[in-house]
Amino acid sequence: MIKRLLVIFFFIALFLSASYADTDYDTTSLGKLPVLYKGRLQPFESFARQVLISIREKSTIKRVIDGKSQSISASLWLWEVLCHSEQSKQDPLFLIHDLDIRHEFKLDDSKKHFSYSELEPFILQIQSKSIALDQTENLSVYEQNIRQLAGKLSLFISLLHSFIPYNDLVFYDYVTAYHKRVSRGLELFTAYNTTGGLSTKTDQLHLLEFNQDFKRHRQFSDLSRLYFYPNQDEPENLEKWSNTGSELLKHLDFNYQANPVLLDYAHLTLYFMNSNYELFNGTLKSLTSYFSESMTRYSKIVTLEYYFTMINPFYLSMVLYVVVLCLMLLYYLLDRVLIYRLAKYLCLFAFGVHTISLIARMVILDRPPVINLYSSAVFVGWAAIGLCLLQERFFKNKLGYFISSILGFITLIIAHHLALQSDTMEQMQAVLDSNFWLSTHVITITLGYGGTFLAGMIATCYVFINCFNKGDHKQNLQLYKMVYAIICFSLFFSFIGTVLGGIWADQSWGRFWGWDPKENGALLIVIFNAIILHARLAGLVYIRGVMLLAVLGNIVTAFSWFGVNMLGVGLHSYGFMNEAFQWLMLYIATQLFIVVIGFNFIKVKE
């Protein structure tokens, strides 16, 4: 029953957030258009948000309309960029934190976001500075920022040139003119090749221009990274998708029939420039139906991803977990059963949304749940909460929903920030591309992470309960049992996960163990859990000791999950994350603080 309710709720939420329309353009259909970018077929909306994240470091963009600052659809914004609309060049887009850069180019110091037109005069300067840094190692902060800004600018410029290689014509006009030129050009080319010359000056000029078209489109097809057009015969074969440059080159074949998708896109640009909403939306409809008919395999997935992107269900469940947390605190204060019930069902609902979103991600990607750091955060949270809710069923000590909400909030806020780094659904690097190992090794190891975090969180609750109240021994014993069980669980899973990792390494690299940082991190969790269990067995620690060790386990797990990635070495590293490093240090400090408090304020009565 609850499950059904959850499903219904989910779809209501889906409907509510999908039915927004702030312009006369059909942004929903526009957002659903499939495009191929970085090796992944994705809805136009996802691509637009990725671009915004890369340039603006946020997935949304605001614009002042009628004196009010309003959010506009990412898809529509990107479309304006592609069409070279003047407005899109005025949008505050480029985030520049670095004061030195702002001063250097005499930019308005009172704001952080700058428009393309503001930066346009300095593009050459910035690019050449960045190129000069290409071979340098150990860049300074300023140098890193210059490179980043140069990257943002080239991304934007490459977008401006997704439809038209060089000038500010409307794509439709360009294509029509090109179509007219190309057949005459081909004739002249054949004539030139057979006779060895052309008689009239106009013909010679025409051939010259034809020649230049060819060169331009060659270059254009090499540079543009955005693939709009499916192959007419095999639309589902992603290898054969093309960008505008290579599509235009295909016209050099006498028999080539213009790609209807290209023509539709060309019409869209025309209608857009003329602000002809009706024709624009009509063309979009026909384009959408072309894709849904010709690409049955992909179009559903792309649509699903569109809604997934629009709703951002992980964010939704994070908000829900925060509400649950507040309700639980309220319950502890007021002791009303009604509040507890509300918190309970809301927590289950949040967990349901969390679960469905995980499944939706798996469906969209056709991958196991954990493929990168982002998804590991989502999954660690999910596993820990799942385990916690399971324990609540057995122990019924009214802590389960409280702890779940904290775990959900923390892991999902981490995920939310990681999502601002790069595409969360990015393609896997070659060596990681193995669904078998991703679904065995990676899952077990992240279950282990989830377990240790849960144990640490219960232990933290124990510390606070016993500091504020005079602890009740029966309750402490129960918490202790819970922690002990979870430690056994995570020892088991981290060990199996580590071993599976070793087997993967042996299968791929011929060695079981190489003392690589990520391997060491996993080993540290195993050793630490083994230390807790043996210390307990030796009688060195009892309730308080196990609890405080479990809190320290949080540090070990955080280190092996994030810390080792920050070392920037080894086969497993994902690159250095400065900001994340400070947060990790803060987290470690808080955990140490909790241990110190627990050690000083809780008396051992055993």
Added chain:
Amino acid sequence: MNPLNKFLSFLSSIQLALYAFSGLFIIVLVGTFMQIDHGIYYVQKEYFHSLFITVPFKGFQLPVFPGGALIGSVLVLNLTLSTLLKIKFTFKNVGLILIHIGFIILLLGGGLSSCVVVESQVYMEEDDTAFYSEDLYETELVIIDPSFSRYDYIVTIPIDTLKRQSVIKSAEIPFNIKVHQFFDNAQLSLADSRKGVADIGIGKSLLVKKVPVFTVDDKKNNPTALLSFSQDDVQSETMLLSLDINGTQKFVFDQKTYYLQIRPKRLYFPFKLTLKSFTHDVYPGSDIPKNYSSLVSINPYDGSAVRDVLIYMNHPLRYGYYTFYQASFGQDVPSSVLQVVYNKSWYFPYVSSLIIALGMGFHFFIHLLAFLKKRS
């Protein structure tokens, strides 16, 4: 309790296990941090495969903490004794005993593999044929005697021997080697008009400068030695040998010709390996690598049939105790770098982790059952 019993009791105690675990935890942690500045190979050697972790102190290497090898040995001893002496052989303890036995095998296997595993690389362009790979770190001095008609007679001397002994005598080489100077890492430069460091060979026109040993993985050390050779009353002049000197140097001793070289240690294959083609796929419309693959053909010496094998990501070629995996590739021409691992102890972790996993599963499962029973 007599002292022996007391000592045995300590060796099999859970306290000792805790000391060992804590020690292991510390070295794994420190060894991980050390990889910020040093390469994995160096860290493995200094922290995980060593008996003691040492720091230089007034010209000595002062041991400051037990290394991986020592802790591993203590753990093996502790696990064995505690399993034999402390754990009662009852049904409830089957899981625990399995876990302990598994760990003993795992640790023994780990120790063994640190001694027997050879890691090396082979670089091949398309259509190249290779019959050996070269060790990434270990080097050796080779003395080649070409006077036999069907083969060359080759004597190899590990570089560590040159480092440790000032005179090397062996029945297998026709002369004694005297080490005048040895550098773990050195920089060679042209002597131009000055006098070179050696009397014969290319070293006549080279100068040698000692440089600090590299510990990072991507910089190669250049072991260099200044040697002379003697037998009875025949005494040669000095000769410079160095990894950076490509090819062999001709050397005539007592009217016989030899060729000398310092080169990476070789791992010979039981077959000839030919790279037929190398491909590098990316995801459509991107630079993200999707797959690297090398199509190789192997021609075994034992007369079995020639066959083609595709080596690609997560799918290495396994041949006996050899594993060939796709490690890298050349930028300019289609070429492939294969990492070759020779590991005679590969089955240890498989066997041991299976036993441990079974043991843990069993142990935690009966505890869970007991817990659920108590509740109901």
